[in-house]
Amino acid sequence: GENVEQHPSTLSVQEGDSAVIKCTYSDSASNYFPWYKQELGKRPQLIIDIRSNVGEKKDQRIAVTLNKTAKHFSLHITETQPEDSAVYFCAASSTPSGSARQLTFGSGTQLTVLP
Amino acid sequence: DTEVTQTPKHLVMGMTNKKSLKCEQHMGHRAMYWYKQKAKKPPELMFVYSYEKLSINESVPSRFSPECPNSSLLNLHLHALQPEDSALYLCASSRVLGQGRPSNQPQHFGDGTRLSIL
Numbered sequence: 001g002e003n004v005e006q007h008p009s010t011l012s013v014q015e016g017d018s019a020v021i022k023c024t025y026s027d028s029a030s031n032y033f034p035w036y037k038q039e040l041g042k043r044p045q046l047i048i049d050i051r052s053n054v055g056e057k058k059d060q061r062i063a064v065t066l067n068k069t070a071k072h073f074s075l076h077i078t079e080t081q082p083e084d085s086a087v088y089f090c091a092a093s094s095t096p097s098g099s100a101r102q103l104t105f106g107s108g109t110q111l112t113v114l115p
Numbered sequence: 116d117t118e119v120t121q122t123p124k125h126l127v128m129g130m131t132n133k134k135s136l137k138c139e140q141h142m143g144h145r146a147m148y149w150y151k152q153k154a155k156k157p158p159e160l161m162f163v164y165s166y167e168k169l170s171i172n173e174s175v176p177s178r179f180s181p182e183c184p185n186s187s188l189l190n191l192h193l194h195a196l197q198p199e200d201s202a203l204y205l206c207a208s209s210r211v212l213g214q215g216r217p218s219n220q221p222q223h224f225g226d227g228t229r230l231s232i233l
Contacts, residue, residue: 032219042226043227044224093219102160104160108157
């Protein structure tokens with residue numbers, strides 16, 4: 001099955017600085033890579049995703065890059081703000097059943113933005 | 116607004132009780148999921164339903180019994196749970212592009228049910 005590794009487990013940055021979180025995956029057949037933000041006591045919220053036919057995607061201060069050859073993808077947050085503080089999960093999608101996607105999550109990164 | 120609604124938000128039950136968790140979505144999604152999440156850990160997939168049929172069961176103990184009565188509802192029936200089953204139980208839904216075709220559509224999560232087993 002798919003295995004997703006995520007680094008770092010904790011990350012502290014000063015407000016206004018950039019933050020980068022990296023993930024690697026094992027299954028070359030995985031073709032969809034979402035990132036979720038989860039604030040304490042709340043549900044995971046999709047913040048950005050990328051499909052395997054694209055190398056980079058950007059949405060305002062958030063960007064994701066994908067290197068299919070190396071099987072790794074990264075989340076970049078620029079101009080960080082205190083409200084960006086949360087746990088971020090990467091995930092990779094495989095389709096073992098053929099009709100429903102199965103997400104495998106990374107272990108999470110606790111991002112703290114210091115004012 | 117949360118598009119996937121889960122009830123109850125909190126549940127405390129004894130090890131001999133029987134209870135059910137409920138999940139509802141009205142986005143027309145035909146795939147629905149149950150996840151278990153322990154504190155400071157990622158969500159762990161339990162079950163996947165596709166077109167109201169159980170598609171994936173990740174070797175979950177039989178004390179958890181899923182049910183998908185229609186395309187909008189997903190239940191998780193609980194019986195004889197153990198203290199280690201205390202966790203946040205998340206429901207999610209996504210589109211499926213036709214029978215037998217994989218979908219790269221996002222999964223939308225509900226707020227979860229925080230379950231405590233005494």
